[in-house]
Amino acid sequence: MMSKEEVRADFLDAPEGKSSGKVAELVRRLEKYREAKRVFVGPTARLQQVRINALIDGKELLVPAPGLKEGFYLLAPYAIPFKDLVYAVGYNGLVQYGRKVAVEELCRQPVGLLLTDCLAVDPAGYFVGEGKGFFDLAVAILAELRALAPGAEAYALGEPAQMLAQEIEHGAWDIRLNGFVTAEGVALQNADSQAERKILWDILPPKRIRKITPLWKLSMQIKDALSAAAKDPE
Template sequence: MSTTEEIRIQKSDSRSNVWKELIKVAKPDSKFHFNFAEFIADFEGSSNATKQFKTHEWYKNSKLLFITPDNCLEELRYEALKDGKTILITTYGIYRGFWLLEPSKIPKERYEYASTLDGLEKVARHITLQNMIDEKLCVDVMITGTGAINYQGIRLGKGHGFFDSEWAMLYTIKAINKNTPTVAFVHDCQVLDERMTPEVFDTVCDLIVTNSTMFQVDSIAKPTCGIIWDVLDKHMFDTIPPLQELKALNLPVPE
């Protein structure tokens, strides 16, 4: 068995163990119920996580946040809009690409609606990778939910690799760099003691925010490999337009 296969088996086992505890504090999704393989759940105390992160200098000093479309980050998206911050976000599964939520272009009474997955596309602006390059978009902080994370900042998502792909795409077009901070929102029960070895494309997190605490981890280098086309799942390429666009742009990956 290869090292890569061993890592993936370890991740799968860890996810299953966390999900047994997560279901006790998770909020069901309207579509996926408690199927944690299909969505990142909101959880009891996520409002506390949002309040804590809003006190962090990374949040206070930011102008443009990338926030994944995870359930546990809906309140953060709402708060960010109220605070005048622009949000870069993808649709579920990145199927319809990237969108920009610009608070100056959204009526304030629609901020809460705009922060939801059902509402964002009705008020946000669709933005391509080429648009981001032309507009010199610069993301200050990358924020994600995740299935589990350890004290090294190594994430265990749903197993699809969406956040890793989002990082790789934004890194390749220079909207972020290897020093761009990454933040994970999780419940306490999703934080693991076990040590793991990240794969070359794993986007580790610098800050972990939970329902009860917030702490930075010892830094691990972020991926600088971009999309590894030879190992990219064909279904992801076929269903994610920005990946197809990036392939066509044929850009060199920054060093």
Template structure:
């Protein structure tokens, strides 16, 4: 599948996902090497959603679009390359929902409300970091999320047709599947990312399966790419395909599944099998 939620874990932690899909493992290694060789990575890039030179410009490109202007509720991954986006969202007065890195807390999200942060004298620059966001945000469960106007996910590699992969943990597609199960993500809600231009690869390099969520837009330091993706978006989560380590490592996941199924939510088609990463 792909990922989103986390990049603050150590390399040893994130390396545990290698081996689930060898083709995507090889592609991720290629991208991380390219960022290092071109000296456009910021900080360590391997085994994580890599930060890059020009992340602020990529964020500027997204912030110049009508979909950003019109979005009152934004979900954005907690990774370093998206700090400029989270900061822009707060200064623009948007309600910002940030996933807890790797869903490792009893709650999956924090709400970063710029009005509340200002009233508590928490700087937006601090709140825009993953650590600051978790420390100063308001804990939120999946069911408490409002309908999302815009979804930003972290990526290691992308294509011009909307293909994507993260660092291999499967978090983003699980997250997006739950959004759809709960009616938090409409069919027209844009799914976007910001990456370095060297992270954009040929479509044939990144195979998309039926349970993978595709991107609508990709923003780099050089261009804005509307994908007009040909890939159909999944409808939800295939819970029988969620990996045992996901239930083990995500404290609330089993309880959330029970709540969704008791509520009669339609069963979807996205899982976290090894093929999906």
């Protein structure tokens, strides 16, 4: 079994690049992609074409704000001029063409598919990112807010060389991918539903909760509910 540190030492300096058009097209063939009215796609350069395709295909695009501090931005399909799509799906364009979504709104149109990139993925579907854990946390937040559709799935995009033969160490936070998409096809095929994810409040530093708006609002809701229950145990 490889440690995450070992994986990052091997892959972190590899050039990120962008996913090929073929990989982006394979995403379009996923059943969950075809079914989804709203998709979550990470903000990296590798996923740029996937974000553009989602809008072209008439899907709402949910993108995490930098560091998740402001939660999530939503971009609507058919509302952005075609010539501006490349700019609109980048961080700078989110402010102009997207809108921050209130925590209370997220459940109104649940996400059916979650897409990210990674450094490497093991045979069980556990993957290693750059170490900030924002994807795992974003999925847990969306699940807690009931903003994931039943059976929502998570896929990573990358290159065949990123698939490991060995297992990667994993913890309670770590997501197990439903599939890994490369130009050679889709690997893994796990049936786990990401809608069952939970926020692990006991191991979240209070400082991090305060810095991430959706987490802070959720923590306040829980605190209010517990206070109300204590006052009226019946």
